[in-house]
Ligand SMILES: Nc1ncnc2c1ncn2[C@@H]1O[C@H](COP(=O)(O)OP(=O)(O)O)[C@@H](O)[C@H]1O
């Protein structure tokens with residue numbers, strides 16, 4: 336079953352001069368597939384991921400997620416879709432610094448409002464434990480190291496059991512041990528729980544172990 | 560607790576300094592607004608109170624008439640060169656009927672006739688000019704609260720005593736007159752009459768204390784060489800002095816005499832009052848607006864600081880409205896705290912001022928807790944803080960998270 340379809344997606348930047356970052360990008364991602372997105376710096380990976388995550392709506396072409404054509408949805412509908420179906424790990428961690436790690440992880444679930452607060456807290460603790468952060472749960476997120484923050488962000492992306500987890504270099508700040516842990520988590524989620532992973536990476540080893548590699552060059556898909 | 564409220568609460572608590580400054584701004588603006596407007600009302604009340612010590616709400620009298628051509632002829636324009644005041648008597652004909660007509664009106668509380676005479680007080684060789692009001696002691700007391708100003712003797716002694724007189728404290732000092740002394744009075748009509756002083760009053764308004772005296776209507780009619788139907792003024796007090804002008808018009812229409820409200824009779828005082836009102840309204844509103852701008856800036860700053868958080872929240876699926884709610888909640892919380900603080904502070908300032916003695920015929924600083932001004936202040940304060948939060952929040956809600964992440 337196709338969970339995400341990218342149909343001839345193109346995007347232009349006009350500032351400082353007009354240039355095409357994404358050129359006619361078409362590919363499908365199956366449910367439960369662990370996909371990595373590779374390519375040189377500046378090839379358009381982050382830009383593509385923002386489009387696929389529905390945060391960037393300024394593009395040409397079609398994006399279908401879980402059978403829904405996103406182009407015709409309002410901003411609020413897209414926000415709802417992201418909340419429920421997409422977990423996102425940013426390139427530069429991006430936690431709310433006034434909140435504890437636990438609160439950061441709980442936020443998307445509290446927004447979704449499907450479970451009680453206690454259940455959400457329980458789940459958040461589980462996710463943090465999975466990433467080796469149990470003892471950091473009640474610290475302010477700004478007090479953590481870069482690698483720890485990145486893992487908190489991964490825990491947050493998992494909290495709502497999203498259909499798709501997208502990560503922009505989610506292991507970019509992690510040592511090899513933690514990179515392994517994250518890889519194993521992603522693999523287990525895709526194998527056992529049918530969650531789809533789309534991760535940008537510079538780590539060849541990480542990519543080669545994934546189910547599928549999509550390679551970008553100058554805004555074009557050269558391998559998929 | 561709703562997740563948006565929870566986020567707002569966290570922001571308020573973690574940014575204590577900014578929250579504190581914003582609340583202080585509202586407290587200051589609110590308290591000054593309430594206090595200054597209460598002061599304004601206090602001043603107005605004090606000044607009308609002192610006006611009503613000597614002036615009725617409405618004065619009914621016969622206005623001077625300018626002479627007109629005697630014959631009216633159609634088609635031809637009659638012209639009178641240099642017309643003059645008709646030398647008729649300024650007296651109200653059949654005052655009894657006029658009084659009973661006015662008394663029938665619903666809003667009217669007291670109606671009493673008065674005969675004023677310009678006089679000289681003589682004692683030995685010294686002579687002072689003054690004004691003698693012929694009154695009906697009972698009615699006049701209800702109208703001007705004369706008995707509350709008596710420092711020697713009593714108003715009661717004037718009742719039924721055609722030779723009794725109440726004089727101002729200034730007159731008594733200048734002529735060294737005490738209760739039970741006699742004072743000789745000469746009227747403008749040349750009538751000379753000795754009165755026995757039954758009381759001395761002190762209004763703290765020095766012009767009045769130095770010139771005024773009260774006698775019975777009958778006595779002042781004698782001073783003017785007139786009979787007992789001679790009445791120059793009919794004074795009327797009504798339930799709500801603010802309606803004076805309206806009711807004066809009704810009286811004028813139903814009696815045919817000129818009726819003048821107290822505002823018209825005290826134009827210059829009213830002008831000063833209006834000016835005071837403009838200044839205080841202007842100053843207090845300006846302060847409130849400046850405080851409002853301060854809060855707007857602070858909330859705008861908070862939102863600029865939190866722009867990253869807003870982008871993350873939106874990426875995680877928070878909608879534009881959620882963002883607006885978070886920051887409006889913050890603004891309204893600041894508003895509520897500020898408004899409560901402002902009311903407390905205004906109450907403290909007003910209470911302190913009430914204990915300040917300013918002297919004169921005013922006494923203590925004329926300021927009271929004006930509930931309407933409190934309500935007004937609260938409403939205005941809340942509206943300002945709401946919009947001070949809403950406007951920047953609405954802007955923030957429309958930003959694209961990707962724009963922030965790319966930076
Ligand atoms: N806001 C922007 N305006 C103009 N050009 C941009 C903007 N953001 C990125 N680019 C350009 O688009 C290209 C792709 O960037 P990006 O998607 O970040 O690449 P990657 O993530 O693969 O390193 C780069 O050449 C970059 O300079």
Ligand SMILES: [Mg+2]
Nearest residue numbers: 380381382426
């Ligand atoms: Mg990138």
